[in-house]
Amino acid sequence: xxxxxxxxxxxxxxxxxxxxxxxxxxxxxxxxxxxxxxxxxxxxxxxxxxxxxxxxxxxxxxxxxxxxxxxxxxxxxxxxxxxxxxxxxxxxxxxxxxxxxxxxxxxxxxxxxxxxxxxxxxxxxxxxxxxxxxxxxxxxxxxxxxxxxxxxxxxxxxxxxxxxxxxxxxxxxxxxxxxxxxxxxxxxxxxxxxxxxxxxxxxxxxxxxxxxxxxxxxxxxxxxxxxxxxxxxxxxxxxxxxxxxxxxxxxxxxxxxxxxxxxxxxxxxxxxxxxxxxxxxxxxxxxxxxxxxxxxxxxxxxxxxxxxxxxxxxxxxxxxxxx
Amino acid sequence: xxxxxxxxxxxxxxxxxxxxxxxxxxxxxxxxxxxxxxxxxxxxxxxxxxxxxxxxxxxxxxxxxxxxxxxxxxxxxxxxxxxxxxxxxxxxxxxxxxxxxxxxxxxxxxxxxxxxxxxxxxxxxxxxxxxxxxxxxxxxxxxxxxxxxxxxxxxxxxxxxxxxxxxxxxxxxxxxxxxxxxxxxxxxxxxxxxxxxxxxxxxxxxxxxxxxxxxxxxxxxxxxxxxxxxxxxxxxxxxxxxxxxxxxxxxxxxxxxxxxxxxxxxxxxxxxxxxxxxxxxxxxxxxxxxxxxxxxxxxxxxxxxxxxxxxxxxxxxxxxxxxxxxxxxxxxxxxxxxxxxxxxxxxxxxxxxxxxxxxxxxxxxxxxxxxxxxxxxxxxxxxxxxxxxxxxxxxxxxxxxxxxxxxxxxxxxxxxxxxxxxxxxxxxxxxxxxxxxxxxxxxxxxxxxxxxxxxxxxxxxxxxxxxxxxxxxxxxxx
Numbered sequence: 001x002x003x004x005x006x007x008x009x010x011x012x013x014x015x016x017x018x019x020x021x022x023x024x025x026x027x028x029x030x031x032x033x034x035x036x037x038x039x040x041x042x043x044x045x046x047x048x049x050x051x052x053x054x055x056x057x058x059x060x061x062x063x064x065x066x067x068x069x070x071x072x073x074x075x076x077x078x079x080x081x082x083x084x085x086x087x088x089x090x091x092x093x094x095x096x097x098x099x100x101x102x103x104x105x106x107x108x109x110x111x112x113x114x115x116x117x118x119x120x121x122x123x124x125x126x127x128x129x130x131x132x133x134x135x136x137x138x139x140x141x142x143x144x145x146x147x148x149x150x151x152x153x154x155x156x157x158x159x160x161x162x163x164x165x166x167x168x169x170x171x172x173x174x175x176x177x178x179x180x181x182x183x184x185x186x187x188x189x190x191x192x193x194x195x196x197x198x199x200x201x202x203x204x205x206x207x208x209x210x211x212x213x214x215x216x217x218x219x220x221x222x223x224x225x226x227x228x229x230x231x232x233x234x235x236x237x238x239x240x241x242x243x244x245x246x247x248x249x250x251x252x253x254x255x256x257x258x259x260x261x262x263x264x265x266x267x268x269x270x271x272x273x274x275x276x277x278x279x280x281x282x283x284x285x286x287x288x289x290x291x292x293x294x295x296x297x298x299x300x301x302x303x304x305x306x307x308x309x310x311x312x313x314x315x316x317x318x319x320x321x322x323x
Numbered sequence: 324x325x326x327x328x329x330x331x332x333x334x335x336x337x338x339x340x341x342x343x344x345x346x347x348x349x350x351x352x353x354x355x356x357x358x359x360x361x362x363x364x365x366x367x368x369x370x371x372x373x374x375x376x377x378x379x380x381x382x383x384x385x386x387x388x389x390x391x392x393x394x395x396x397x398x399x400x401x402x403x404x405x406x407x408x409x410x411x412x413x414x415x416x417x418x419x420x421x422x423x424x425x426x427x428x429x430x431x432x433x434x435x436x437x438x439x440x441x442x443x444x445x446x447x448x449x450x451x452x453x454x455x456x457x458x459x460x461x462x463x464x465x466x467x468x469x470x471x472x473x474x475x476x477x478x479x480x481x482x483x484x485x486x487x488x489x490x491x492x493x494x495x496x497x498x499x500x501x502x503x504x505x506x507x508x509x510x511x512x513x514x515x516x517x518x519x520x521x522x523x524x525x526x527x528x529x530x531x532x533x534x535x536x537x538x539x540x541x542x543x544x545x546x547x548x549x550x551x552x553x554x555x556x557x558x559x560x561x562x563x564x565x566x567x568x569x570x571x572x573x574x575x576x577x578x579x580x581x582x583x584x585x586x587x588x589x590x591x592x593x594x595x596x597x598x599x600x601x602x603x604x605x606x607x608x609x610x611x612x613x614x615x616x617x618x619x620x621x622x623x624x625x626x627x628x629x630x631x632x633x634x635x636x637x638x639x640x641x642x643x644x645x646x647x648x649x650x651x652x653x654x655x656x657x658x659x660x661x662x663x664x665x666x667x668x669x670x671x672x673x674x675x676x677x678x679x680x681x682x683x684x685x686x687x688x689x690x691x692x693x694x695x696x697x698x699x700x701x702x703x704x705x706x707x708x709x710x711x712x713x714x715x716x717x718x719x720x721x722x723x724x725x726x727x728x729x730x731x732x733x734x735x736x737x738x739x740x741x742x743x744x745x746x747x748x749x750x751x752x753x754x755x756x757x758x759x760x761x762x763x764x765x766x767x768x769x770x771x772x773x774x775x776x777x778x779x780x781x782x783x784x785x786x787x788x789x790x791x792x793x794x795x796x797x798x799x800x801x
Contacts, residue, residue, distance in 0.1 A: 002578050003589045097372065098554045101567030105371075112372045157591060265592050317591045 001157045005099050006263075007318035009158055012095035012111070013149075013165030019088035020142035021173035025049055025180075026075055027135035028215035033068060035207060046071045052176040053083050076127045076134070085138055089118050092145075104152040107145070114141045160259040164313065167259070171252035172306050177215055178239055179299040209235045216247040236295060237287040249302065250282040256309070263317065271312035278305050328474055328482035328739040329751055330399060341402045341799050344517050349397075357396055357744050360510045364394055367509070373502050375557045375787065393792030394503060395743050396510070399754060399774040403521070406770055406798045409472070409484060409758070412667030413768065415658060417468045417760045420489060422661040424464040424645050428454045438660055439653045447650075448698065449643030451606065453613060457630050460537045461764065464639035467530070467601075468760040469494025469772075472668070474739035482739055485669045487755065489654070491638060491646040493603050496793075497759045498561035500773040501526060501568075503795040521770035521798040526759070527568035529767045530601075534569075536763030537635050538598045545598035548572045548588065550579075552604050552620045562603050576604070581624030586634045599635045606640050648731050649675065649697045671736060677728035685732040686723065689716050692732045694723065707783060709735050738783055741794065743776055753777045755785050756796065770798035 029045045047066050050056045055074075058081065063070045078084045093115040100108045117137075121127065127134040146166065153159045209230050213219040218238060225242065226234050243250040257279045260272055290298045331342040338346045368374070374389035401409075426433050427444055428451075434441045444450055469490035474482045504523055508515055531547065538545030551562035553575050566573035578588050579597065587594035602609065608618040613626035628634050644650065652673040655666040674681040674692075685692060689708050696704035706719040723730050740751035758772030774794040775785035785791040 001591050002572055002574060003591055004575065004578050005572070006591045094554075099573075100372065101563040101573050108372065109370055113370050116369060161591075263591060 001102075001161075003318055005102050006157065006161045007314075008095040008099040009102065009161040010165040010313070010318060012092050012099075013162040014169040015088045015092035015095065016111075016142055016145050017166045017169040018083065018173065019085050019092065020139055021170070021177070022053075022075060022083060022085050022088065023135040023138035023142075024215045025052075025177060026072060027132060027139075028211045030068075030072070030131050030135070031214070032207065032211050042068070048180045049075070052180050055081065055083060072127070072131060077122055086118070086122070089115055089138075102158050104148075106148045106152045110141075110145050110148045114145065117141075157263050160262045161317070163259045164256055164263075167252040167255040168306060168310055168313075170247060171249055171256065172303060174216060174239060174247050174249060174252065175299045175302050175306070177212060178236065179296060180212065205232060206230055212239070218245065218247065221245060233287055233291060236291065240290065240298075241282060241285055241287060243283070250279075253279040253282055260313075265316065268312075268316040271309065271316050274305070274312065275309055278302075278309070326476060327737040327751070327753065328476040328480075330474075330739055330741040330754070332742075332751075334480075341400050345398070345400065345514070348514060348517065357749075361394075361396055361744065364396070364506055364510060365391060367506065368394065368502075371502075373498075373560055375560065392499060392787050393778060394506065395776055395778075395792050395794045396507075397742050397744055397749070398507065398795045398797045399741050399756070399776075400797045400799050401756075401771060403770075403798055403800045405484075406521075408667065410768065410770075412484075413470055413758055413760050414766045415662065415664060415667050416470065416486065416489070416654065417465065417762055417766060419658040419661050420468070420491065420645050420654065421463050421465055421762060423657045424491075424639070424642055425462045426661075427644055428457065428641065433657065433660055436660065438656050439650070443649055443653075444644060447644055447647055449606075449641070449647055451641035451644070453626060453630070454639070454641040458632065459639050460540060460632075460635055463537055463762050465491040465642045465645070466533055466537055466637040466639075466762050467494060468762065469496065469757045470760060472756045472758065472772075473736060474756075475736040476739070483669060485671045485736065486654075487671060487736075488648070489646040489651065490757075491642040492605065493638070494757070494759065495558045495561055495603075496757055496773040496775075497526060498564040499793050500759070500769075500771070500796065501564075503773075503793055507795040518797065519800040521800060523769040523771060526769045527565060529761050529769065530565065531569040531571070533761040533763035533767065534599045534601055534635075534637055537637065539632055539635060542598045546571075546596060547599040547601065548574045548597050550574055550576070550600050550602040550604055552576075552608070556603075558603065565601070576618075576620045576622050579622035579625070581622060581628055584628050584631050584633055586622065586625060586628050597634060599637060601637045606643065609636070609640065647697060648695055649677070649728075652731070671733045674732040676723060676730040676732060681732075682723075682727045685730075686720065688732075689720060691735060693735050694719060694730055694732045697729050697731060707735065710781075710783070735783075738777075738785075741774075741776065743778070743792075743794075745778065745780075750780070752780070753783050753785065754794070771796035 026049070029049055032045055033042045043066055046068055047056070050059050050066070050071065059066070059071070059074055062080070063074060074081055075084050077086045079086050079090070081087060093111050096103060096108055096111040121134060121137065126137075149159070149162055153162070209232055210219055213222050213230070213235060216239060222230065222235065222238055225238060225245075228234065238245050238248065240249050242248050243254055245251055253275070257275045260268070260275055264272055331339060331346070333339050368391050374391055423433065433439050434444065470486055471488040471490065472484050473487050474484050476482055500523060534547045535545055547569065548571055549562055549566040551559060551573055553559065556562070563573055572588065574588055580587055580589065582594070586597045586600070588597050604620050607614045609621040610623060610625040611618045611621060612623050625634070626640070629636055629640065652670065652675060655670050658664055658666045674685050676682045676685055685694065689706070692708045694706040694708070706715065708716065711719070738753040738755060741754045742749050743752040745752070754774050754776045756772050756774050758768055761767045774796045775787070776792050776794055777783060777785045777790070778792050779790055782790070
């Protein structure tokens with residue numbers, strides 16, 4: 001397959017996945033903001049969201065003060081924000097258009113239709129009138145896009161690069177969402193708060209951790225898997241180490257490694273080795289060890305390693321240097 | 324100018340034989356069916372993304388630069404008997420044109436015989452000296468030819484087909500031919516059960532067969548690719564469509580490179596050799612080392628590989644020398660010269676302004692003629708006398724006097740009309756026809772072609788860049 005084609009497929013899948021995760025984060029923040037809480041706590045949620053997306057600075061330079069409505073506009077429809085749903089859906093569709101001949105008709109039409117309908121939703125002000133409905137729609141279109149890919153594409157290289165893109169992006173996004181608390185309160189969770197142990201913190205924690213679970217469709221999964229009350233270390237375990245949880249870091253790395261193996265070429269050994277090592281760390285890791293070194297430190301390092309993997313994949317397959 | 328020949332109505336009351344079933348069907352349709360079908364068609368074309376890009380333009384909502392080519396719901400019907408003759412004529416014409424191009428770049432017998440003046444060829448910007456003495460597989464240069472045909476009325480009310488133009492460089496539009504048929508079958512399945520419409524869907528198969536047949540002789544199982552200028556090109560949809568239908572890679576210039584006098588593409592598994600390039604990029608942009616140095620659409624060193632016979636370009640470099648409007652008047656003579664046959668298809672009578680006598684005639688009849696730039700294309704750079712203002716005629720006269728050799732003139736043919744569904748209802752609009760002729764080991768084509776229609780009342784310009792639309796074209800077996 002053409003390297004340029006693989007590049008477009010990889011990014012098409014990444015942008016679609018990112019659109020979905022942006023919608024998930026916004027949705028959870030929006031739902032949480034409807035709970036009774038102090039104005040500060042609500043603002044912290046929106047600040048944290050900008051911070052984990054590394055957009056605080058860009059936002060401030062365009063909009064100034066953090067404000068729920070403005071953050072939503074910025075993250076949904078601002079075309080200058082490269083991570084807005086608008087930018088992601090447009091980039092997914094542009095990448096798809098560049099390789100429409102490699103996609104099945106159904107996959108291409110799904111991408112194209114998503115973009116056309118999104119513009120209609122924006123014109124109809126859906127995201128202002130009923131944000132929840134808008135976010136549900138984005139998630140649904142992403143489900144559809146993934147389903148039509150798995151359901152219609154030949155499982156050849158094109159398919160593998162699409163999958164690599166999806167799961168690398170998802171690994172990145174899940175890690176960021178888990179890290180949100182650190183960004184929101186600017187302190188390490190398993191430090192001061194836990195030692196304190198007072199009732200208000202515990203209540204806040206319940207809503208905080210269940211919000212994270214809901215943002216990855218993990219609330220019901222958690223109950224099913226642990227049959228227990230929401231405990232931070234269990235949430236972290238579910239989203240980091242449980243390979244049977246489809247949005248966990250372990251599950252994402254399993255997919256990345258499996259698909260990378262399928263497309264391996266002469267120069268990709270090192271990338272494959274790094275991916276395998278990251279996969280092994282998750283497969284054989286224990287949550288108490290991770291928490292002992294600090295969740296934030298662990299996630300920061302994980303994001304760096306995922307970033308390095310992305311660079312390696314680009315170098316090995318997508319933009320080969322050798323003529 | 325005579326009244327136009329109408330494809331459906333013989334006169335005010337009589338419907339032509341081959342339109343009778345359709346006419347009965349149409350009369351039975353409830354009033355709003357056509358309108359709702361048209362909306363459905365537009366919605367589907369948008370969703371499928373059958374659009375063409377418009378540079379620098381924005382839609383009302385400021386978001387897109389992609390437009391639909393208007394699609395008309397009423398088919399253009401050609402009786403099988405007429406098509407049989409047209410097909411024979413196309414076969415003959417394209418064969419002669421290929422012989423001509425080969426001759427131009429080899430022995431130049433036709434110049435020696437005094438049939439085509441040498442300076443008409445050597446002074447033509449489309450003549451490529453780089454191609455002199457280069458042998459291409461099978462001696463075929465124009466593998467894909469789009470021949471524009473119109474029908475004009477005779478004094479007795481019958482109609483005759485004329486070739487208006489040969490397109491031998493990168494003729495486009497075939498994807499619309501295929502998509503229009505798919506759309507018609509989807510919107511009106513019952514029509515197809517009532518008519519025996521010759522199928523066209525096997526065109527991509529014939530195209531792939533043609534491209535494989537002209538691969539370099541040493542290659543057993545050739546790798547074919549489609550070369551596109553990229554997704555912002557106005558015909559990008561067609562490039563992607565044809566590559567997908569043939570199951571071959573769609574490449575851009577940046578995907579190709581030359582090593583050891585072969586062409587390779589960059590793939591995820593390393594370099595892969597390319598044997599046949601169906602290029603949708605003009606000659607000038609193919610190789611920055613040989614042609615325009617600022618081109619980023621081509622591949623450096625491609626010409627050298629091509630001249631060595633290690634890759635086939637489709638169409639060949641330098642075919643433009645045969646589809647120029649200044650060469651057009653000589654095509655009937657070419658047919659006689661190379662094939663020893665009488666031309667089956669008519670040429671439109673043409674005055675060549677480079678000739679003093681002809682120029683004099685043209686200048687004194689500007690108000691009734693169509694004057695075209697020799698190198699113009701796409702409906703630009705032409706004067707339609709009867710439709711022009713006095714000022715336009717005066718301006719054109721100046722241009723013509725300044726550079727007579729740059730123009731030809733033809734009588735204003737009234738293109739035939741076909742009923743078309745427009746805002747005010749069903750009304751006649753002018754049409755043309757572009758069949759696509761494939762030349763490899765043999766000459767092949769699918770029945771019919773692309774019918775283009777001028778949607779503006781009275782307009783004779785069918786180009787999509789100038790407000791033209793398209794119709795499904797039916798060759799109807801009796």
